Amino acid sequence: MDTHYHLSIAHYFLLFLLASSYMQTRDELSSSVKKNLCIDEERQALLIFKQHLVDHSGRLSSWVGHDCCRWVGISCNNLTSHVVKMDLRNPYPPLIDVRNPDPVFPINEEWTKSAYVKSSLGGKINASLLSLKHLNYLDLSYNYFDSNQIPKFFGELKSLQYLNLSHASFGGEIPLSLGNLSSLNFLDLSSNFDLSSRSLNWLSRLSSMKYLDLGGINLSGTGVNWVYDVNMLPSLSELRLPLCFQIESSPVLSLQSINLTSLLILDLSDNMFTSAFPSWLFNLTSLITLDISINNFNGPFPSEFANFKYLEHLDLSETGLKGRIPKVIGNLCKLKFLSLSDNKFDGGIEEFWRSFSNCPNNSLESLDLSNCELKSQLPDSLGVLKCLQSLNLMGNNLWGSIPDFMGNFSSLKILDLSDNNMTGSIPQSLGQLSQLVSLHLAGNSWEGNLTEAHFINLTRLQDFQLGCQVGNIDRPMSLIFDVAYDWVPPFQLHRIVITNCWVGHGFWIWLQSQTELVDIFLNGNGISDSIPKEWLLMISSQLIFLDLSNNQFHGNLPSHLKFPSLKYIDLSRNQLEGLIPHWWSTTISVFNLGSNLFSGSIPSNIGLMMPNLGTLTLYENNLSGTIPPSVWNMQQLLVLSLRRNQFSGELPCALSVESKLVFLDVGLNNLSGNIPSSLGVLSSLKLLKLNNNNIGGEIPDSLQNCSSLMSIDLGDNKLSGNIPLWIGGSHVPMLSRLLLRSNYFSGHISQQLCNLRHLHILDLSYNNLSVATYVFKKRNSVVQ
Ligand SMILES: *[C@@H]1O[C@H](CO)[C@@H](O)[C@H](O)[C@H]1NC(C)=O
Ligand SMILES: *[C@@H]1O[C@H](CO)[C@@H](O)[C@H](O)[C@H]1NC(C)=O
Ligand SMILES: *[C@@H]1O[C@H](CO)[C@@H](O)[C@H](O)[C@H]1NC(C)=O
Numbered sequence: 001m002d003t004h005y006h007l008s009i010a011h012y013f014l015l016f017l018l019a020s021s022y023m024q025t026r027d028e029l030s031s032s033v034k035k036n037l038c039i040d041e042e043r044q045a046l047l048i049f050k051q052h053l054v055d056h057s058g059r060l061s062s063w064v065g066h067d068c069c070r071w072v073g074i075s076c077n078n079l080t081s082h083v084v085k086m087d088l089r090n091p092y093p094p095l096i097d098v099r100n101p102d103p104v105f106p107i108n109e110e111w112t113k114s115a116y117v118k119s120s121l122g123g124k125i126n127a128s129l130l131s132l133k134h135l136n137y138l139d140l141s142y143n144y145f146d147s148n149q150i151p152k153f154f155g156e157l158k159s160l161q162y163l164n165l166s167h168a169s170f171g172g173e174i175p176l177s178l179g180n181l182s183s184l185n186f187l188d189l190s191s192n193f194d195l196s197s198r199s200l201n202w203l204s205r206l207s208s209m210k211y212l213d214l215g216g217i218n219l220s221g222t223g224v225n226w227v228y229d230v231n232m233l234p235s236l237s238e239l240r241l242p243l244c245f246q247i248e249s250s251p252v253l254s255l256q257s258i259n260l261t262s263l264l265i266l267d268l269s270d271n272m273f274t275s276a277f278p279s280w281l282f283n284l285t286s287l288i289t290l291d292i293s294i295n296n297f298n299g300p301f302p303s304e305f306a307n308f309k310y311l312e313h314l315d316l317s318e319t320g321l322k323g324r325i326p327k328v329i330g331n332l333c334k335l336k337f338l339s340l341s342d343n344k345f346d347g348g349i350e351e352f353w354r355s356f357s358n359c360p361n362n363s364l365e366s367l368d369l370s371n372c373e374l375k376s377q378l379p380d381s382l383g384v385l386k387c388l389q390s391l392n393l394m395g396n397n398l399w400g401s402i403p404d405f406m407g408n409f410s411s412l413k414i415l416d417l418s419d420n421n422m423t424g425s426i427p428q429s430l431g432q433l434s435q436l437v438s439l440h441l442a443g444n445s446w447e448g449n450l451t452e453a454h455f456i457n458l459t460r461l462q463d464f465q466l467g468c469q470v471g472n473i474d475r476p477m478s479l480i481f482d483v484a485y486d487w488v489p490p491f492q493l494h495r496i497v498i499t500n501c502w503v504g505h506g507f508w509i510w511l512q513s514q515t516e517l518v519d520i521f522l523n524g525n526g527i528s529d530s531i532p533k534e535w536l537l538m539i540s541s542q543l544i545f546l547d548l549s550n551n552q553f554h555g556n557l558p559s560h561l562k563f564p565s566l567k568y569i570d571l572s573r574n575q576l577e578g579l580i581p582h583w584w585s586t587t588i589s590v591f592n593l594g595s596n597l598f599s600g601s602i603p604s605n606i607g608l609m610m611p612n613l614g615t616l617t618l619y620e621n622n623l624s625g626t627i628p629p630s631v632w633n634m635q636q637l638l639v640l641s642l643r644r645n646q647f648s649g650e651l652p653c654a655l656s657v658e659s660k661l662v663f664l665d666v667g668l669n670n671l672s673g674n675i676p677s678s679l680g681v682l683s684s685l686k687l688l689k690l691n692n693n694n695i696g697g698e699i700p701d702s703l704q705n706c707s708s709l710m711s712i713d714l715g716d717n718k719l720s721g722n723i724p725l726w727i728g729g730s731h732v733p734m735l736s737r738l739l740l741r742s743n744y745f746s747g748h749i750s751q752q753l754c755n756l757r758h759l760h761i762l763d764l765s766y767n768n769l770s771v772a773t774y775v776f777k778k779r780n781s782v783v784q
């Protein structure tokens, strides 16, 4: 054994020596054969190009040395050594759209530091590129050129066949010179939202163009002529113009004869086209994908859709269609994707269902008829759609029960029947849908029991949504979620939404086996239990929404936890007790523990624990002590409700001018002192409730700076002095409720109050006010 071992080592060592020397000679050999692998003039040009670019992450750091053909992103022709391809696409696509950040997740530090921003190239594109006379492929997509123009000289890169500048933040007009790129096959300028073009006439010379994507570019200035210009491209097989015509009532030109006979993919979605469907559309008989969703086309559904014999993908959602749902769909036997969602079909559905039987061998994978005002039962003919993976019938008026055959849709991944008028029990056959990921059944009137059998094979289920009707006294809950105490579910849910159903005792037990939960909405299910720390700890790292409101949860909350992703907690209307927990989350924006039995004071460092809170509602508890300053210093706070507790002390005399507070309710507490004039900095304040406290002094004049006020309730306090004249002036023009009852206000009721045009409720009772002789004129006002 030993000898053999040593022999092997020696053997490998020898092999290694041989191999390295062989590689050396091969390298020498190849460099001598291909002496000038990279053409020096082109190498120089690339270095100048690099010099003018901004490259924070050093993506082009390999651009050194002689052989430019080996540089990152560069390819040369292996016979002529000319640079033919430059692919500098940013390998890290942006996580969010640069121009349209999701308002819930605004651009923040994290994003700015993201891989996308770091590895974006920017700066100037030097005309030295013109030395690359054989460049036929140029991709600068996903970089960041800061609204600079696309260089005019690109039009001189005569060999270009592929030009991709999408998502690169170019701006200004598309240079007409691009019309000189007569070899171009692929042109993708999409998602440069500052780019525009007033005429597409420059396209007319690009007769070998196969792929054109101008999505997101402002083409409103082209009027109706764009159709004419695009029709000059007889080789076009893919045309994408979504989000290009954003002017109300954009018309579509009619055409005498159509050139686009090779067109396979047409995307005109998200425009504002207003007209009947243009008739030339129906001559594009080779189409396999047609997306004209989100437009204002009008008129009935044209029967010419039957011309599209090869159509696989048809998206007509939000297209402005009305009237009968077309049976013609049944002639499109190749369809894989069909969406008619968000149109106003009010009839013809039976015909539509029947038309499926024209295609017994259909391969429809996705059917979306959501929000179409459909009134019918689910018909047996639906059973012919054997390949369905996604069925969305949400938001209609469908009635009757779920047919048993649904359990035979063995490929189904998504089933959404929510917000209809369906009844009956949920068939056990749904438990056979082993591919199901998402099951939405909320907003119907189901009956009967849900048991283990309903889930027996749902191993992939991630998203389960069910809502029940709150019934009458005899049958308080129409649907019962009834599984055994020791049930082990076959799935790991990411989202669970069950509202107003009756869940049996086993429910809360098996839910704790779900360790991948991200969103939990279990409002009003009569759950009577405690919220265990181990479970919260287990899901705390990924949890985003937690709503357990309106149940009978009791006991204490775990006192110290961290939630790195949490946005929303609602545990209101339960019987939870003990202290307000120390939960740390920089992401949370809503924290609602109202209507419970919490006692003690608000943690003084709450502003540190939840620095980005927008809503803090702790109303109807047994909380006491003073309201800690850190509550008043929360910069993002919009809603603060501490009503009906035993808070004491005074309102703060210093408030941040940055405060965005809209809703402030500290009524029904033991607060004392005066109304601080600092409240005047709350310029966004709409509702102010300080009622039923021991607050004295006068109404400070600074309050007139709260010009958004709509409702003021200062009733049942010890306030005195006159009712300030500004209340009836133009300072608080939106005021609709003014409640000052049970105080010590004195003096005349000013006629100025009649100027409050929106006033609906005025209560000045139980004060020392004298009523003048005039009559209140405002009709809607309730005067006491
Ligand atoms: C040149 O490269 C292409 C693509 O990489 C390859 O198909 C071709 O065989 C190569 N030609 C020579 C002569 O090496
Ligand atoms: C291109 O680079 C050359 C050499 O660095 C420079 O002189 C010229 O001004 C640059 N042109 C542009 C348009 O940046
Ligand atoms: C252009 O680049 C974008 C982003 O890198 C990519 O998604 C798109 O498919 C490319 N377009 C073409 C025609 O290849």
Ligand SMILES: *[C@@H]1O[C@H](CO)[C@@H](O)[C@H](O)[C@H]1NC(C)=O
Pocket (backbone or CB within 6 Å): 155, 176, 177, 178, 180
């Ligand atoms: C297109 O090329 C021709 C000839 O090279 C040139 O005269 C013309 O100015 C170019 N057009 C544009 C718009 O750059």
Ligand SMILES: *[C@@H]1O[C@H](CO)[C@@H](O)[C@H](O)[C@H]1NC(C)=O
Pocket (backbone or CB within 6 Å): 196, 198, 218, 219, 220, 221, 222, 246
């Ligand atoms: C788009 O361009 C038209 C005219 O070219 C202009 O009137 C309109 O304001 C532009 N729209 C946007 C959103 O920039």
Ligand SMILES: *[C@@H]1O[C@H](CO)[C@@H](O)[C@H](O)[C@H]1NC(C)=O
Pocket (backbone or CB within 6 Å): 204, 207, 228, 231, 232, 233, 234, 257, 258, 259
């Ligand atoms: C069809 O395309 C050809 C080639 O671009 C062009 O000459 C012809 O005018 C086009 N026809 C129409 C009706 O636009």
Ligand SMILES: *[C@@H]1O[C@H](CO)[C@@H](O)[C@H](O)[C@H]1NC(C)=O
Pocket (backbone or CB within 6 Å): 255, 256, 257, 258, 279, 280, 282, 283
């Ligand atoms: C569409 O096709 C019909 C019949 O084939 C023909 O009469 C009509 O002229 C065509 N329309 C266009 C715009 O090409």
Ligand SMILES: *[C@@H]1O[C@H](CO)[C@@H](O)[C@H](O)[C@H]1NC(C)=O
Pocket (backbone or CB within 6 Å): 360, 361
């Ligand atoms: C459906 O497919 C079967 C077998 O693949 C075939 O025999 C039958 O003719 C097809 N029917 C239609 C209407 O295409």
Ligand SMILES: *[C@@H]1O[C@H](CO)[C@@H](O)[C@H](O)[C@H]1NC(C)=O
Pocket (backbone or CB within 6 Å): 383, 404, 405, 406, 408
């Ligand atoms: C479901 O499929 C099975 C086997 O293909 C069949 O026997 C049964 O009749 C089908 N059920 C319904 C309700 O269509």
Ligand SMILES: *[C@@H]1O[C@H](CO)[C@@H](O)[C@H](O)[C@H]1NC(C)=O
Pocket (backbone or CB within 6 Å): 397, 399, 400, 421
């Ligand atoms: C719901 O369906 C029932 C019949 O099952 C019908 O009487 C009722 O009008 C429907 N409700 C709505 C809102 O369509």
Ligand SMILES: *[C@@H]1O[C@H](CO)[C@@H](O)[C@H](O)[C@H]1NC(C)=O
Pocket (backbone or CB within 6 Å): 431, 432, 434, 456, 457
């Ligand atoms: C569950 O699905 C598997 C495969 O998809 C199948 O073999 C099995 O019979 C199914 N079990 C039940 C109880 O339907």
Ligand SMILES: *[C@@H]1O[C@H](CO)[C@@H](O)[C@H](O)[C@H]1NC(C)=O
Pocket (backbone or CB within 6 Å): 448, 449, 480, 482
């Ligand atoms: C539902 O379950 C309850 C007990 O949990 C039982 O009394 C009732 O009969 C069941 N109803 C149906 C329709 O199975």
